[in-house]
Amino acid sequence: MSDTNDENKPMQVIETDADREKMILTKVHEDGTESNYFDKRKLKIAPRSTLQFKVGPPFQLSNKFGNVIDNKTGQNISLKIIPRIDRGFDNIDNEWVGYKRNYFTLVTSFQVRNYSIEEFLQSTYQVTFVENFFRQTADIKYFAVKIKARTDDEYTEINLVQHTAKRDKGPQFAPELCPLVPSSLPKHQIIREASNVRNTNKMKKCDSTFYFHRDLEEENYKFHCILKTYPNNCIQKVARYERVQFASSINVKKPSQQNKHFRLHVVLGAVVDRKDLGGNIDKNHCDEVTLPGGGKGLFVYLQEMNTPPLIIRGRSPSNYTSSQRITLRTTSMTPSVTDSVNQEDMNINSPNPLNNDQKSFPITKKSPKRQKVGRPAKRKSNVIEYHNEDSRFSKADFIQKENISGTPINDGRRIAKRVQTFKEVENIMSTQLPLHEKLASLREQQGEITEYQGREHRVFKDRPASRRTLSVDLKDIELKPLNYLPKDEICVIGSLALNLPMQTPVKIGKKSHKRQYDLLERNTSDEDMEDISDNTIRWVDNGLNSFKKSRGQLYDQELSLVYNMSTYHYKFDHCQSRDSISSKVDRSMSIPRSIGTALGSILTPLKVADDFFQEKQWMPNNQISTDLSETSIIQGKKSFA
DNA sequence: GCCGACACAAATTG
DNA sequence: ACAATTTGTGTCGG
Numbered sequence: 001m002s003d004t005n006d007e008n009k010p011m012q013v014i015e016t017d018a019d020r021e022k023m024i025l026t027k028v029h030e031d032g033t034e035s036n037y038f039d040k041r042k043l044k045i046a047p048r049s050t051l052q053f054k055v056g057p058p059f060q061l062s063n064k065f066g067n068v069i070d071n072k073t074g075q076n077i078s079l080k081i082i083p084r085i086d087r088g089f090d091n092i093d094n095e096w097v098g099y100k101r102n103y104f105t106l107v108t109s110f111q112v113r114n115y116s117i118e119e120f121l122q123s124t125y126q127v128t129f130v131e132n133f134f135r136q137t138a139d140i141k142y143f144a145v146k147i148k149a150r151t152d153d154e155y156t157e158i159n160l161v162q163h164t165a166k167r168d169k170g171p172q173f174a175p176e177l178c179p180l181v182p183s184s185l186p187k188h189q190i191i192r193e194a195s196n197v198r199n200t201n202k203m204k205k206c207d208s209t210f211y212f213h214r215d216l217e218e219e220n221y222k223f224h225c226i227l228k229t230y231p232n233n234c235i236q237k238v239a240r241y242e243r244v245q246f247a248s249s250i251n252v253k254k255p256s257q258q259n260k261h262f263r264l265h266v267v268l269g270a271v272v273d274r275k276d277l278g279g280n281i282d283k284n285h286c287d288e289v290t291l292p293g294g295g296k297g298l299f300v301y302l303q304e305m306n307t308p309p310l311i312i313r314g315r316s317p318s319n320y321t322s323s324q325r326i327t328l329r330t331t332s333m334t335p336s337v338t339d340s341v342n343q344e345d346m347n348i349n350s351p352n353p354l355n356n357d358q359k360s361f362p363i364t365k366k367s368p369k370r371q372k373v374g375r376p377a378k379r380k381s382n383v384i385e386y387h388n389e390d391s392r393f394s395k396a397d398f399i400q401k402e403n404i405s406g407t408p409i410n411d412g413r414r415i416a417k418r419v420q421t422f423k424e425v426e427n428i429m430s431t432q433l434p435l436h437e438k439l440a441s442l443r444e445q446q447g448e449i450t451e452y453q454g455r456e457h458r459v460f461k462d463r464p465a466s467r468r469t470l471s472v473d474l475k476d477i478e479l480k481p482l483n484y485l486p487k488d489e490i491c492v493i494g495s496l497a498l499n500l501p502m503q504t505p506v507k508i509g510k511k512s513h514k515r516q517y518d519l520l521e522r523n524t525s526d527e528d529m530e531d532i533s534d535n536t537i538r539w540v541d542n543g544l545n546s547f548k549k550s551r552g553q554l555y556d557q558e559l560s561l562v563y564n565m566s567t568y569h570y571k572f573d574h575c576q577s578r579d580s581i582s583s584k585v586d587r588s589m590s591i592p593r594s595i596g597t598a599l600g601s602i603l604t605p606l607k608v609a610d611d612f613f614q615e616k617q618w619m620p621n622n623q624i625s626t627d628l629s630e631t632s633i634i635q636g637k638k639s640f641a
Numbered sequence: 642g643c644c645g646a647c648a649c650a651a652a653t654t655g
Numbered sequence: 656a657c658a659a660t661t662t663g664t665g666t667c668g669g
Contacts, residue, residue, distance in 0.1 A: 040663085040664095044663080044664085045663085046650080046651045046652055046662090046663075047650080047651065047652075047661070047662040047663035047664075048651065048652035048653050048654095048660090048661060048662065048663085049651085049652060049653090049663095050652085050653085052652095052662080052663080099663085099664095101663075101664070102662080102663060102664085103662070103663090163662095165660075165661060165662090166660090166661090167661080167662075168645095168646075168647080195661095196653075196654070196660075196661065197654085198654075198655075198660085199654075199655060202654095202655095243661095243662090248643095248644065248645080249643095249644085251643095314643085315642095315643075315644080315664095316642085316643095317665090320663095320664070320665085321664095322664085322665070
């Protein structure tokens with residue numbers, strides 16, 4: 001459970017470094033599913049991609065209100081809300097970021113310590129709470145949950161809106177109070193799989209996970225019990241709030257232009273009959289509801305959990321890739337701390353007219369140079385077309401044409417293709433090189449002044465700066481989940497895939513990755529459900545302590561952070577030297593922090609690898625190192641002399 | 642600049 | 656294989 005022992009320290013260094021540098025941060029859950037966190041300013045992923053599902057910020061207990069007594073035993077019962085966000089929030093640079101226009105999913109159940117569901121439903125309960133300085137007691141008709149959003153500072157409630165799957169064609173509605181019976185919470189994967197089920201067979205399979213059918217259990221509940229006072233026959237075990245959005249009217253920024261922070265709240269409460277209560281109720285900690293019979297009821301808050309502060313990005317184009325350009329950079333020499341300094345220097349010379357407000361993304365933080373204002377977004381220009389074999393058409397060529405015509409080239413000779421893997425980036429780069437060089441020399445002949453003049457340093461001193469730049473529009477790089485590619489040919493790095501000159505198809509080996517190891521060791525339960533904790537105190541401890549322990553608001557214990565580039569280094573294999581992938585995975589653990597932080601790069605491992613190679617006095621040929629934080633592609637020398 | 646509405650496109654679902 | 660569905664986001668116009 002504790003990840004803070006010595007052998008993990010090197011890992012943590014890497015992770016911390018990686019934390020600042022990765023395009024996609026992959027968190028592996030205990031059930032083997034992954035959450036892939038990425039910045040939508042930097043990377044566009046298809047709407048229905050499974051990468052859009054991800055576990056969001058953890059909840060912490062924020063309030064306890066009433067007291068619930070089991071009428072049979074006279075004992076207090078101990079309740080626990082089990083909420084989770086399954087879509088809509090990315091962990092970017094230690095902040096939780098959602099999009100105003102996009103859906104999020106919040107699921108929650110609740111559990112009662114030391115009760116089976118049957119035991120629980122066979123009894124009746126009484127709630128005692130204080131409202132308006134008066135102590136009130138009433139029988140509970142049923143338990144229920146609701147969700148809310150608030151601003152972090154003012155504590156103003158923010159409206160939430162839900163859509164049907166039909167979105168614009170269907171109605172909008174506020175998230176409703178959801179009567180619940182106790183249950184564990186289905187795992188993230190189950191929520192994913194159940195998200196758009198229409199097939200009746202599938203629905204039946206899901207049914208027992210999500211619903212409790214009172215009529216089917218009649219003989220178990222012959223006497224008066226709480227089950228009888230639940231509103232519907234079909235009672236939910238899990239509240240699923242899907243397709244939720246913040247009200248479109250919310251202002252996501254403060255007047256100072258700083259991000260406003262929001263929190264999502266989950267409230268567990270008990271619904272009682274208003275008639276059972278005396279006096280005035282101020283409704284500070286309860287809401288009025290309508291009872292099944294039509295009478296007035298009260299939803300009495302029992303317990304509340306909330307998220308850490310959330311950032312909601314608005315509709316500004318600056319929050320989308322359409323306004324961005326990424327850069328692929330290649331280096332011809334081993335990166336080092338010095339190099340990185342130099343690079344940073346270079347960066348300063350590149351203007352960043354776009355976003356000043358990008359500190360949430362590490363790459364940008366490291367390289368404050370977003371160079372070029374993206375061309376106006378064009379609906380139909382998301383596809384890069386190029387021909388793998390035809391070096392006459394370079395990416396640069398393409399971009400130029402595209403910029404002029406506003407449409408992708410498609411003259412029938414070339415294969416339309418979206419860039420999805422680094423292999424493809426590689427292809428683009430390798431095929432375009434000759435032309436690029438040509439263009440470069442042409443430019444030189446014409447006496448063009450290079451953008452990086454004055455920035456020469458040892459890495460590039462042998463090449464005119466004008467030869468170094470090519471750019472790839474970020475919009476044109478879209479990454480697909482792993483299962484789109486034949487497994488034996490790729491290296492899985494988060495959800496990115498690279499051709500891997502290596503047999504192991506690969507995640508990170510046990511020994512090499514303590515966290516992964518822990519994860520595997522712990523991953524013993526096949527159940528879809530999370531276990532009910534059998535100790536109240538531990539609940540609290542787990543909730544709060546792990547919150548404290550968490551770094552970047554991810555639970556240490558529940559995850560293995562497998563960063564895209566942190567462990568393997570690899571290269572683009574242009575010359576069959578397939579032995580050049582270092583198998584010294586273990587050594588990755590000792591990558592000095594300075595190396596890891598040296599370059600704001602989504603392909604840091606290449607640089608890391610370079611460094612190892614240098615250490616070993618051996619440098620592989622044909623490595624292309626790319627740096628998405630630069631504003632241009634810089635093509636290194638083809639080989640080292 | 643913000644927002645509603647409509648539109649497009651791409652992965653999933655059946 | 657194919658069509659329908661779903662959802663991120665591009666775009667227009669008020």
